[in-house]
Amino acid sequence: MKRIVFFLFLLITPFAKAQLLYDAPTQNLVLEAIDHIYNYEFGAVEPLARQIRAKYPNHPVNPLLKAIQLHWQYLPVKDNKAMSGQYQSYLQECLNKAKVLEKDVKTRPEAAFFSMAGHGYIALIHNYNDDKIKAASEGKKAYNYVMDGFKYMERNPEFYFSSGLYNYYVIRYPEDHPIVKPLILFFKDGNREEGLRQMDIAARKGIFTRTESAFYLARIFLKHELRYEKASNYLSTLTQKYPNNPIFLMKNIEALLLLGQYDEAQPFLERFKRRTDKFFPIASHTFEGIVEEKHLKHDGAASKAYQAALRQPFDSEYTKEYHAFAYAGLARIALRAGDRAKATLYYKKAEELAEYKALIKEIRAYLK
Known part of the structure; x- marks a missing residue:
């Protein structure tokens, strides 16, 4: 389990x-x-x-x-x-x-x-x-x-x-x-x-056990409990102590973005974007999409970033949810463009992948 x-x-x-x-x-x-x-x-x-x-x-x-x-x-x-x-x-x-x-x-x-x-x-x-x-x-x-x-x-x-x-x-x-x-x-x-x-x-x-306790508490607060500030507190400490760990850095950026702290997330994101190996680009593109869509209000740039994330296969443990984030972002962009059919399609794709409580709630609210 x-x-x-x-x-x-x-x-x-x-x-x-x-x-x-x-x-x-x-x-x-x-x-x-x-x-x-x-x-x-x-x-x-x-x-x-x-x-x-x-x-x-x-x-x-x-x-x-x-x-x-x-x-x-x-x-x-x-x-x-x-x-x-x-x-x-x-x-x-x-x-x-x-x-x-x-x-x-x-x-x-x-x-x-x-x-x-x-x-x-x-x-x-x-x-x-x-x-x-x-x-x-x-x-x-x-x-x-x-x-x-x-x-x-x-x-x-x-x-x-x-x-x-x-x-x-x-x-x-x-x-x-x-x-x-x-x-x-x-x-x-x-x-x-x-x-x-x-x-x-x-x-x-x-x-x-201090490190693993903090990391899994942070993941629980992000995924299930929707207590993003507590998650960010744990992840900030981990990122400072282990600056070379890309997983801790990735989750720290995620927590800051979910808190809406886009400016605070930006220097971490710039550092993270240098990781072009393994599954990390999926996260980078998704994070860029979130910043463009929710902070800078650039739907065109956001759509490109989300599509870039979706062109790469996800890892079931670490980046699956970022595909769900990307599909949901494209759904919101389609809604603002008045294309409900496309929004429905994207939300259904997101529904197949989503495990985060907040995202599932957003998807179900639209598809009900």
């Missing part, structure tokens, strides 16, 4: 228990390595990883760190056959080594974390491939590990992230994807507001 299993990004919390709990120097090495990955400084990771391996050669932290790097370095890793194979091999190695830790009661909590991370990333691959049944099934394998995390929250704020994600998405995900409802029928009940509160605690008090 796309979001419930995003507890996978607990990727770092395991270091807070068992062997690494009392090893502050190694914790710092792991944290530094993760920060380099977030900031796209991949060449700086291996020297740190080598030191971690020297001290903990059989620990699941090593393959998981490799998998995390591949996830970001070859984003989206699913589209790179060679790297995707390595990625899944590292995840399986992580699970195998976590099983060894699970045999000892003293290292069982640590094993639970690495098992959650491994199963979560595998579920993410299934979800990227639009196989929601397999993704949900993988999530079920991790269910007991997630439940264990609830027991450790009060002792360690890192666990607030996994518990918060679960509480929120075990409610939200089946609302958006009814096909998975039978699979989670016997899952522990969730609570959306409690989930948001728990993730906020992790974003403020967590050491290793």
Whole structure:
């Protein structure tokens, strides 16, 4: 399940228990390595990883760190056959080594974390491939590990992230994807507001989970909760800390545009437009279209920008919604031109893609 299993990004919390709990120097090495990955400084990771391996050669932290790097370095890793194979091999190695830790009661909590991370990333691959049944099934394998995390929250704020994600998405995900409802029928009940509160605690008090907590809270506030200012606050902090991360930069621009802060967004957009690789131009063109349409009131330029975005294939995780934004923008432009037939066509195309609550509301208001 796309979001419930995003507890996978607990990727770092395991270091807070068992062997690494009392090893502050190694914790710092792991944290530094993760920060380099977030900031796209991949060449700086291996020297740190080598030191971690020297001290903990059989620990699941090593393959998981490799998998995390591949996830970001070859984003989206699913589209790179060679790297995707390595990625899944590292995840399986992580699970195998976590099983060894699970045999000892003293290292069982640590094993639970690495098992959650491994199963979560595998579920993410299934979800990227639009196989929601397999993704949900993988999530079920991790269910007991997630439940264990609830027991450790009060002792360690890192666990607030996994518990918060679960509480929120075990409610939200089946609302958006009814096909998975039978699979989670016997899952522990969730609570959306409690989930948001728990993730906020992790974003403020967590050491290793702070970044992912902030990022996924921001995405929730953009997509589901329509609390754009809160999303912008989180994303502004992330963009400052990790200036080389194009995903954080992209979402920060999005939040500013949804807030109507066009002038504030412009310098970030100019910087982002230099990223002409992967799926980033789709976002750049869509953002330009929004600025031209809503800020500068240039429908002609906006239409060209939206059409440019639509000429490129989207990534299901990161840029699908920007195609929906572009179609909706073209629909609004058609309406202002008095062409209701074209507006209807564009809104129907947007409806096929849209997942953001505000955009769905706009589309349905017109098509009703």
